[in-house]
Amino acid sequence: MVLVLHQLVLVMMTSLANFTGALPVSKQLEYLRHYKIHLRQLVGEMVAEKVIKNAIFVISMGTNDFLQNYYSDPARPKQFTLKQYLNFLNSRMFLAVKGMHRLGARRVAVVGVPPFGCMPLVKTLRDKTNCDGMSNEVAFLFNNNIKQTLETLKASLGIETAYIDIYNVIATAIKYPNIYGFKETSKGCCGSGLIEFGDSCKGMSTCADPTEYVFWDAVHPTQKMYKIAADEALDSISKSMLA
Template sequence: MTSEAMFWFRFAHLLLQILTVNAKVPAIIVFGDSSVDSGNNNHVSTSLKSNFAPYGRDFYGGKPTGRFSNGRIPTDFISEAFGNKPIVPAYLDPTCDIKDFATGVCFASAGTGYDNATSDVLSVIPLWKELEFYKEYQKKLRGYLGKEKANEVLGEALYLISIGTNDFLENYYIFPGRSSQFSVMEYQNFLVQIARNFVTDLHLLGAQKIALGGLPPMGCLPLERTTNIFFGSDCIEEYNSVAKDFNEKLNGMVTDLNKKLAGIKLMFSNPYDILSQIIQNPSSFGFENAEIACCGTGLFEMSYMCNKKNPFTCSDANKYVFWDSFHPTEKTNKIVADYVVKNCLSQFL
């Protein structure tokens, strides 16, 4: 490449970066669990990983990235909808640096929850540590863009939080610790207070546009249906009721914080209704199966149990609502992301 051509290449690249960081939403910043983890667990000493085939088989280049899906996850689609990169990189990815994170970064960790006891179950990143990584990221971004520009990006960025399912399904209903301390209602209140503190701390660090995700109809996940085999493998309605009640409490907290925290634009992003519609009437969304997952037998496989040696994995994930026993397919993720952008985040477009 000639020196003149190199100059114009670099100029165009710089111009693109400038235009991107001056966008209405210059960056997508993600916190949460496996619903939005884009690969941080690859670099954590945990058994909960998905950086191997057949995970990622429909991702760019058929590459397993650590996303718990056959392809992209909702935050990737949301980033693209806001004119940013079509993927949000994981903060712990050693192949990325602050240049890659300037327009989007993910701190999420599969298996984590609001409750520190939840992250302890599978030795994953607790929510408080995700916030510490964010503080570290702020310093790096100020060093890269300069303090004034970085603060502008951090203030105008869209913060996405998706977490909470593991607190119930991988902690409260499995181990006696929290269930012996709290009733379900008390545990919900305990988690809501943690959510309130987290959002408040994030706002004090400069975040203004925040979308707090609710729980899905967790009683309809294939894994939960499998445990309900003596009742026809129907959805466990007790779990769905808990999810709906918890979502109502989160929504009330969001309303309250919008009144109390000056300058915040806090939205409650609820995937429950759209996922319920998909699960109850899959054919209307172009699916053939909502009861079992694509990977393996579709009943209980997740993480290392969903691997390329399993002979039962389906050939076309687009026919399935769920990829593994706990996580949606890329097609489902896109439908959910489109719904969230249209119904919850449109004011930020």
């Protein structure tokens, strides 16, 4: 039963990667192996190992796995309970880190997921004026799993780890927009701001000043919001790995 579940979800994850254009973890690890070979040829084995060892590997996963898979396909919740899906995603992250460790990685940072329930698209689909608490709880549980798994990996593999908290950064910007100079937190800059995202924004009108918006479209933050999150991420990494 466990094997069948794993195989089914593995196919599902590969399909999602193909749908979004993202590379499956297995392919990314393959590219890392190839990169390491080329690096050895360029600088020699000792220097190559040092480069890999001192590099910081950043993993970001989970958002599309929920928004464009578990929640968008009505069949998914019937196939897998939320707990099963959370555990599977966590196990994939665990295996990805172990795979990178085998290739020499010793510093790994994992980005948590944002507050799903505050995304304009989710609020529209859930018919919510404010953030959807149930969706945010899923994101909170997923992030907690990540933090616990990172502690396990740190203890078992002896690697340096960092958790990048994007959830609270975005949640704070939405709750206290004046801190960052935002004026619009409930909808995106593109189109209606409530449903369009990605390619569906092509040809749509946009707001006059994106720097006043937390969200660019109904899912993705604006460049300004990403910059704020990136600064927080660099601060977390610096404190965890570069101090």
